Amino acid sequence: MTPFAGHPIVVAVVPHQPELVALTAASWSRAAGGVAVYFAYVDPTRFTVEEHPDGTVRHAEIDPDTVDDSWAERQKQIEESLAQVLGNSGVPWEFRYLAGRPDRALTHLARAVDAAAIVVGTRAPGTGARFREAVEGSIAVQLSHHQHRPVLVVPLSIVDWKTPLWR
Structure with missing residues (x-):
């Protein structure tokens, strides 16, 4: 176990994700003495060509036969969204653009930076996200089964247990 x-800490992010994941990571950083936060997006439409010791990757x-530079945008x-959310929080952070399978890419980054834990958000609400999770599986579950670091899962929507789920 890493203290x-x-x-x-390594934090998985996706475009247009609620701010709660980044804010939770910032809170954890402050509670752990101002540790660095490595935010990472894993692009499943690209693959890793080379992994570097600092956790960055060269991807393609x-x-x-396709030229698609949309990843840079x-x-x-x-990065702009994270800068806006974290503002002047005083939390040291960096961003990594990764490629391939999210569980493997996040595990590689966590090893490279000697992270204490990995933070992920729950799946996005909606039928499409539920279907995608059923087919691809939960990244949080995959991480918890395939590496030794704790995984903190941040809920992205409020569940009212008083309301029946079938509504």
Whole structure:
């Protein structure tokens, strides 16, 4: 087990994700003594060509006949969103654009930076997200089964247990 104090955390983010995941990570950072937070987006439409010791990767398109640079705009958008959410929080953070399977990419980053834990949000609400999770599986579950770091799962929507689920 990696001690929480003095060790960074890795946080999985996706475009247009509620701010709660980043805010939870910032709160954890402050509670652990101002540790670094490594936010990461894993692009499943690209693959990792080379992994670097600092957790960054060189990635490429799955289809070699396609030229798609939309990933650079996505990276910029996520970084700007994080900068806006974290503002002057005083939390040290960096962003990594990763590729491939989310559980493997996040585990590689966590190993590279010697992270104490990995933070992920729950799935987005809606039928499409439920179907995707049923087919691909839960990243939180995959992480908890395939690496030794604790996984903190941040709920993205409020569940009112007084309301029947079938409504």
